[in-house]
Amino acid sequence: MKQNKGIFAGIFVALAFAATLVGACGVLLESGLRAHAPVERYGAAAAVVTGPRSVENWVKPWGSEPEKQTRPLTEPARVPLAAAAKLRAVDGVQNVVPDVSFPVVLSSGQAVTGHGWQSAALRPYKLTAGHAPQAPDEVVLSSGTGVKPGATVQVQADGKPRPYRVAGLVEAGPSAAFFTTATATALYGHPGKADALAVLGKADLDKDALSAAAPGLSVATGAERGDAEDLAVAAARPDIVEIAGSFGGIAIMTALVIVGGLIVLSVRERAREFALLRAVGATPGQVRGRLVRETARIGVPAALAGGVLGLGLGAAMHAAMRHEGVLPDGFGLSLSPLPALAAVAVTLLAAVGTAFLAALRVSRIRPVEALGEAAVERAALPRWRVVTGVGFLVVGLNALGVAAVTTGPTAAASIGGLVMALITAMALLGPLVARIGNRVLGRAARAVSPVSGRMAQHTAGAAAVRAGSLITPVALAVAFAGVQLFAQTTVAHATRTQAHAGDRADRVIVADGPGLPRDVADAARRAPGVTAATPVKSTTVVMPVKELGEQNLRSLNARGIGADAAATMDPKVTSGRLGDLRGTTVALSRDVAGGLHVGSTARLWLGDGTKVEAKVVAVYERGLGFGDVLLPHDLVAAHGASPLDDHVLVRGDTSNLRAVTAAYAGTRVITPDAFGASLSQEIRLQGFVNLVVVGAITGFILIGLVTTLAVATAARRREFALLRLVGATRGQVLRMLRLEAAIVLGTGIAAGTLIVAVTLPVFATAVTGLPLPSISPVSCAVILAAVVGSGGAAILLPARAVLRRRTSPTLS
Structure with missing residues (x-):
């Protein structure tokens, strides 16, 4: 019917955007599942043998069978050179090349990766000038470095720069420096081991035979060779999968609330039409079938269009994350029809299922009662709706309790579910909330x-009932945007605050290149007036963390710190001593300590997968500012991909550090404030993923809000006509609508704000210990302006259009 075109258009728009959002999350999820680093240096290798690339741990959840949990490693697990002999004996293997990698800095300040000359055959790199390195002081560089054969360059590895003669150049490619095998082994610092064993031979080498020849090691072929070359992509995959899955679930729940509410509203507005059908003899099944078929006819093209648009939105989100440096350079985009098909299926199922449920009541009305039921709205809510709403409210309060008694990541993980549970409860109990707000x-x-x-x-x-359907998207927009946005700002603010409060250093030595040689800290410590110089090296450890009574394997940010760390940093130790951090010991933040205390033994895996049983010597509070795990510096350096430090914290008279920075290439001294600014930039990048996805979901909520309000307003033409007939002027009707919009939007904003006000202090307490979330007044104003502006326009603009027409209050 002509008067239903507006309702159908509104449903089409909502379904299309719902499919777009679900499809975009599906693109990120598929990219996370399929992503592999590009194969570059190992292009000529048929297979690459490395140490284990993940950690496995068996846990037994309460009331369940034991299950295996895995987490990827962020640093290479080195392999023994002795394993090459057995690999060479495998049929089809022509050669096995041990590959070592280590960072070096040239005199020009350019950072390149150092290798032994034998690794040049793996890409392969071809000489374009000169010859291979033969003497210990010879090096071959990539032609892109701009150095000519025969020149002398200063090369800095893990020590002061040393002169090397450029023996030759190789074709342009990933910047590299090739040394003799003996020199590379010395600079690598791990004799008898390599980062990987590259197998040269037939393209169809038997992977099982290689695995049998190298028990306990990982064999990569095909696209998996990229993961062996660059662990960053494999390490980022689980996080992207978790983020995409989490936000995908929230997107589906949001779509159900928005689309479901819109369909229920459309059914209500068409109640008179369905009443007439029942009055002229239509059976309940015919009424339900008509509504389901109509919804399907709208839903199929809407879902298909949205599914295709979802691929584009997902690609745009992926590109934005790559551009901002949130994703590693090699983290590729995976596009296939699967996310679009999944979006179509989810959206259609939600639409048809909601339409069927909404049609149940209207189709069960007896023909003689149909017109009366259509004209009068029932005052009481159905019992099932009240019971279900109370159930979701209980679930939400339970999640609130979980967030209140947990800390760190567990509390953060409960926030999304908490908000959606409370919003679903409000959607079901919306008419009751609307009546309270109206009073x-x-x-x-x-x-x-x-x-x-x-x-x-x-x-x-x-x-x-109509007002309850209208305030739900309003409350959802305010609650979701407020909680997700300000939870992130709370964590970021707490991180900066903890880092600043715990900073005791007078200056910080940093590197413009890949890192600082290990003896920079010793040199700074020897400078006149310096009382402490603490080398700091970041890493990632894998550790079982007790969450809600169960052990879960987690990848945790960790730092290796020098012996004098207590003089340059204050992580706010609550038990134990930071000065006892030596050998195989560990200090843990309260967020991950769980039941561990000083004197306990913590089982953890270092960056290269080495399992250690570390004695807990301290527990501290400032885990956001200093990482969840602190380890002895030497322990981290021995098991890291690089021996270089990230920075050195210096305490005392720092005026004599110029000699230190002059002796090492690419080093400089900055103030703690400047170092804090760089930390703020890193925190901003970490929150970028959350900001992108929250922006997409909030945008969809606002689109759903506008669509719902516009459809509801346009469907009231008969009501407006009756008001005009009884003497109300056009101005009075518009004034009434403005005030009604203020009541509806105000109630929704108040409900959403209540959810934010209940949730954020609990989250802040779990994260920082204080119920003081970090809330930006400007961001609050933007959220409220977006909701009020879009909502008000969606009500008043269609009303103005309707009131311009001469409309008679007929039943048509």
């Missing part, structure tokens, strides 16, 4: 304009 805000509306205010309060109260 409170209706009085204010009467005070502003006695006539129009009374009309606004009456119309909002007489259609509480």
Whole structure:
């Protein structure tokens, strides 16, 4: 029918955007599942043998069978050179090349990767000038470095720069420096081991035979060779999968709330039409079938269009993350029809299922009762709706309790589910919330304009079910955007605050290149007036963390720190001593300590997968500012991909550090404030993924809000016509609508704000120990302006268009 075109258009728009959002999350999820680093240096290798690339741990959840948990390693697990002999004996293997990699800095300040000359055959690199390195002081460089054969360059590895003669150049490619095998082994620092064993031979080498020849090691072929070359992509995969899955679930729940509410509203607005069908003899099945078929006819093209658009949105989100440095350079985009098909299936199922449920009641009305039921809205909510709403409210309060008694990541993980549970409860109990809001805000509306205010309060109260459907997307927009956005800012603010409060250094030595040689800290410590110089090296450890009574394997940010760390940093130790951190010991933040205390033994895996049983010597509070795990510096350096430090914290008279920075290429001294600014930039990048996805979901919520309000307003043409017939002027009707919009939007904003006000302090307490979330007034104003502006426009613009027409209050 002609009068239903607006409703159908609104449903089409909502379904299309729902499919777009679900499809975009599906693209990120598929990319996370399929991503492999590009194969570059190992292009000529048929297979690459490395140490284990992940950690496995068996846990037994309460009431369940034991299960295996895995986490990827962020640094290479070195392999013994002795394993090459057995690999060479495998049929089809022509040669096995041990590959070592280590960072070096040239005199020009350019950072390149050092290798033994035998690794040049793996890409392969071809000489374009000169000859291979033959003497210990010879090096071959990539032609892109701009150095000519025969020149002398200063090369800095893990020590002061040393002169090397450029023996030759290789074709342009990933910047590299090739040394003799003996020199590379010395600079690598791990004799008898290599980062990988590259197998040269037939392209169809038997992977099982290689695995049998190298027990306990990982064999990569095909695209997996890229993961052996660059662990960053494999390490990022689980996080992207977790983020995409989490936000995908929230996107689906959001779509159900928005699309479901819109369909229920459309059914209600067409109640008179269905009543007429029942009155002229249509059976309940015919009424339900008609509504389901109509929804399917709208849903199929909408879902297909949205699914295709979802591929584009997902690609755009992936590109934005790559551009901002959130994803590693090699983290590729995977595009296939699967996310689009999944989006179509989810969206259609939600639409058809909601339409069927919404049609149940209207189709069960007896023909003689049909017109009466259509004209009068029932005051009481159905019992199932009240019971279900209370159930979701209990679930939400339970999640709130979980967030209150947990810390760190567990508390953060419960926030999304908490918000959606409370919003679903409000959607089901919306008419009750609408009546409460109408009583409170209706009085204010009467005070502003006695006539129009009374009309606004009456119309909002007489259609509480409709008002409940309208305030749900309003509350959802405020609650979701507020909680997700300010939870991130709370964590970021707490991280900066903890780092600043615990900073005792007077200066920080940093590197412009890949890192600082290990003896920079010793040189700084020897400078006159310096009382402490603490080398700091970041890493990632894998550790079972107790969460809600169960052990879960987690990848944790960790730092290796020098013996004098207590003089340059204060992580706010609550038990034990930071000075006892030596040998195989560990200090843990309260967020991951769980039941561990000083004197306990913590089982963890270092960056290269080495399992250690470390004695806990301290527990501290500032885990956000200093990482969840602190380890002895030498322990981290011995098991890291690089021996270089990230920075050195210096305490004392730092005026004599110029000699230190002059002796090492690419080093400089900065103030703690400047170092804090770089930390803020890193924190911003870490929150970028959350910001992108929150922006996409909030945008969809606002689109759903506008669509719902516009459809509801346009469907009231008969009501507006009746008001005009009984003497209300156009201005009075518009004034009534403004006040009614204020009541509906105000109630929704108040409900959403209540959810934010209940959730954020609990989250802040779990994360920082204080119920003080970090909330930006400007961001609050933007959220409220977006909701009020879009909501008000969605109500008033369609109303103005309807009131311009001459409409008679017929049943048509």
